[in-house]
Structure formats: C-alpha cells, structure tokens
Amino acid sequence: MPSKSPAQTLAEKADKKANSSAGWFSSSSTKFEEAGDLYQQAANAYKLEKQFREAGDAFAREAECREKCKETNEAANAWWNAAKAYKQGHPDLAIQALTQTITHYTHAGRFRQAADREKEIGQLYQNELGDLGKACESYERAAEWYSQEDAGSTANACYKDAADLHADLENYPQAIQRYEQVANHSLASPLTKYSVREYWLRASLCALAMRDTVTAKRNIAKYSSQDVTFTSTRECKFINVLIEAMESENQEAFTAAVVEYDQVTRLDNWKTAILLKVKRGIQETDGGIL
Known part of the structure; x- marks a missing residue:
C-alpha cells in the first residue's frame, strides 16, 4: 500500500x-x-x-x-x-469560492475588496469558461462597487470591459451606453481626456454594426459638442468616411478607409471583428473580406 x-x-x-466531539474542557x-x-x-x-x-x-x-x-x-x-488554488484548472470551483469570499466582504462593508474578487470572477467567465454574458454582469457589478468606493478609474476600466463584451454579444445599445459613460467620466480629467476619442470610436462602430447611420451621425454631432477637438481627430474622420461608404453601399470605399486607418493606427482584434460585421451589413457583391 x-x-x-x-x-x-x-x-x-x-x-x-x-468530526470529534468536544471534550469536557474545550x-x-x-x-x-x-x-x-x-x-x-x-x-x-x-x-x-x-x-x-x-x-x-x-x-x-x-x-x-x-x-x-x-x-x-x-x-x-x-x-x-x-479560489487561487482552484484557478489552476478548476475555474468553476474558483468562481464558487470567490463568491463565498465576496459574501463575507460585503457583509463586512469591504466593497473595494469585493469588487476586486468580482472582477476576478468576470475574468474567469471571460477567459476560462467563455461565458461572456456572465462576465459582463460581473464586470458591471465590480464597477458599481468601485464607483461607490471612489475608485473611478478602476470602475471605468471594468465598464469598458463590459462594453466590449456587450458589443461581442451584439448588445449594441448597451455597449454604446457604457462607452459613453466611460467617455463622460474620462472627459472630466486632463489625465484621461486623451482616451475619450477611443471610446467614442468604439461607440460609433457599434452604431454602424446596428446599420444605423442616423444614430451614428447624431452621436458624432453630440461628441463634437462635448469636445470641439473631436471633429479634427482621425477617429472622427474615419467614422464619417465609413458612414458615407455605408450610405452609398460602397464596399471598395469602406475597405480602402479601413486599410488606410490601419496603416497609421493598428486595428486591434475587437475593432477588426466589428468592422467585419459592419462590412457584412453593406450589401456584399464580391464576398470579399477586410
């Protein structure tokens, strides 16, 4: 043996x-x-x-x-x-253990730590279990707790992750709402103001993925009124060219705009995926890809 x-x-x-019975003196x-x-x-x-x-x-x-x-x-x-031990190959059990941790933290009013653990749950759902809906819920819950605890930039990062996932799930109105929320928060600080055009670009791409150029144009006008420098940015010009290509159902112009933008500012996987969805929304004739 x-x-x-x-x-x-x-x-x-x-x-x-x-499992022992307590003795007389203990x-x-x-x-x-x-x-x-x-x-x-x-x-x-x-x-x-x-x-x-x-x-x-x-x-x-x-x-x-x-x-x-x-x-x-x-x-x-x-x-x-x-949870940390279970993370080595047992993400479902890690989530259960983290949930127990969060219960203790929230009862003790330790919402900052609860938010940290909830964010971990979101990452496990997203990266290990591929459940984007549950991941989205966890990121948003974590963001709310971070906001309550005055951790605005950390809350923003979670809301942005949730927005990306909403878009992946094609919940475009929710994604736009979250991107705009993050942008509004970022506008308030000189340190984060530079990132606003990225959020507005993502929100605009979501509107185009809905094949809604009217909303896209209205939102562009709204963003430009919030920050007058936006109209001169590459992001704004790019969106305007895409809107024009969509409205004229011009696949070649759409593809040319994407290629030109990508040569200067590399498109990440998220943008590439959503642009493919937008392109499919234009009446395809040659079955091409980006």
Whole structure:
C-alpha cells in the first residue's frame, strides 16, 4: 500500500479533529479553530505537491471551520486561498469560492475588496469558461462597487470591459451606453481626456454594426459638442468616411478607409471583428473580406 503524503496525513488529522466531539474542557469553537489550522496546513502541503484541486478543497474546509467559530475575516481569506488554488484548472470551483469570499466582504462593508474578487470572477467567465454574458454582469457589478468606493478609474476600466463584451454579444445599445459613460467620466480629467476619442470610436462602430447611420451621425454631432477637438481627430474622420461608404453601399470605399486607418493606427482584434460585421451589413457583391 502506497504511503500517505504529508498533505494527506494532515488532511486526515484535520477531518478527525473537525468530526470529534468536544471534550469536557474545550468548546466546539476551539475544536473548529484547531481543525481550521490543520486544514490550512494540509492545503499548503497539497500546494507544494502541486495538487491544486485537493489544496482548494482543504482551504474550503478550513473556511467552513472558520465560519463555524465566527472568524469571518479568516473565513474570507481561506475562501480566497481556495479560489487561487482552484484557478489552476478548476475555474468553476474558483468562481464558487470567490463568491463565498465576496459574501463575507460585503457583509463586512469591504466593497473595494469585493469588487476586486468580482472582477476576478468576470475574468474567469471571460477567459476560462467563455461565458461572456456572465462576465459582463460581473464586470458591471465590480464597477458599481468601485464607483461607490471612489475608485473611478478602476470602475471605468471594468465598464469598458463590459462594453466590449456587450458589443461581442451584439448588445449594441448597451455597449454604446457604457462607452459613453466611460467617455463622460474620462472627459472630466486632463489625465484621461486623451482616451475619450477611443471610446467614442468604439461607440460609433457599434452604431454602424446596428446599420444605423442616423444614430451614428447624431452621436458624432453630440461628441463634437462635448469636445470641439473631436471633429479634427482621425477617429472622427474615419467614422464619417465609413458612414458615407455605408450610405452609398460602397464596399471598395469602406475597405480602402479601413486599410488606410490601419496603416497609421493598428486595428486591434475587437475593432477588426466589428468592422467585419459592419462590412457584412453593406450589401456584399464580391464576398470579399477586410
């Protein structure tokens, strides 16, 4: 029979302690404190052995012990440690553990930390599980908490991530709303004002993806009234050329504008994808691509 690893030995010791009956002179609280300490040691030993699922399970058991003896800060920390272990290949379990962490943080009024963990959930949904809808919800919830805690630029970054995902999901009106919200916030500061034209470009591309040149033109006029320098930017000129190409159903002019813009300012994957959608909206005759 193979010998038990140090981690397994500690985990069994922890189980035994957690399931034992409290003695005459010790309270059940003491029992769970001791079991929690043993589960923590077992979890760290599992991490050394690179057994991350088992490490996560041990941290989760530690968290449950901490909860039983009302050590809420320690419980929150144990759930977070569980999440970090589960992230090594078990994103669904990591999300469950992070959700438990957030519950403790919000009850304690620690909304900044809750926002950090909610953002992590968004990243797991987006990058590991490919659930863009759930990722969007998490980014927006995190952004609201960051805003409440006066962390405006961090909130903005989350709202922008949510806007990108809304657009990926073709929820264009919601995407436009979020981009404009981020732009309005960025306009207020000289440090972030430079980024506004990027958000307005993205919002305008969403309007074009809806095949709504009327809204696109109206929004361009609105943005130009908010910042008079916008009309002279490459972004604004680019959108105007695209609107013209769409209205005249001129695929060649559309493609030429995209190529010219890309030569000076490289198009990222998000813009490339949405421009392909916009182009498909123009009545295609040659079946070409960008």
